[in-house]
């Protein structure tokens with residue numbers, strides 16, 4: 001993959017949403033004999049709708065370049081996207097957090113839920129800057145108090161997430177943070193946990209999304225905001 005191709009200019013979910021919404025007449029319009037009218041509306045839309053403009057944030061390329069790709073880790077066939085190399089570059093680490101803050105300031109986020117382990121690196125920085133509480137979603141047998149659990153399937157195995165009862169109040173607006181979405185199994189479990197406790201999941205935010213899963217970037221009806229696509233090879237680190 002070329003370096004230019006490795007960055008998204010906006011979230012993948014936003015692109016999916018715009019493809020699937022107002023650009024075409026609904027199918028039932030054709031079925032009930034209003035095909036010509038619907039086509040005319042579509043044609044008018046095509047004339048007046050502004051062409052999408054790809055505004056590429058220059059920080060995204062730096063973020064993509066700072067992530068190391070380790071082939072065949074933790075098992076053969078997995079191209080592991082390692083964010084620890086990004087953490088060694090404070091300016092790039094800050095860029096990533098800043099981009100999330102630019103998106104979520106003003107969205108009345110009450111809580112940031114971080115997924116163990118790598119969501120614990122980005123989530124608290126975002127929570128503190130937003131003035132929101134931080135909720136750790138932990139792997140099994142780590143939380144001492146009363147908890148609820150959700151199992152899920154991973155690219156390379158199965159796992160479970162747990163959350164303390166009482167961490168979220170019903171109706172609170174939650175942002176879920178992790179480093180990477182691959183199958184979406186982990187984020188889906190996190191969404192289920194928070195919703196079972198009455199949380200209002202506003203969005204999920206990840207640094208990296210694997211391109212082969214990009215059509216799935218709406219999970220349990222919740223948008224997933226991704227900064228960069230994963231790189232499948234590594235030439236820089």
Ligand SMILES: O=P(O)(O)OC[C@H]1O[C@H](OP(=O)(O)OP(=O)(O)O)[C@H](O)[C@@H]1O
Pocket residue numbers: 115116117118119153154155159178179180181182183184185186187
């Ligand atoms: O979209 P998915 O297919 O569910 O995969 C994404 C998850 O996998 C990784 O964590 P991992 O389970 O490897 O745990 P770790 O961070 O504790 O190493 C990553 O940090 C995400 O949490």
Ligand SMILES: Nc1ncnc2[nH]cnc12
Pocket residue numbers: 078079080081082155180182
């Ligand atoms: N390819 C990958 N790189 C890093 N973390 C992951 N979690 C699931 N798939 C992954």
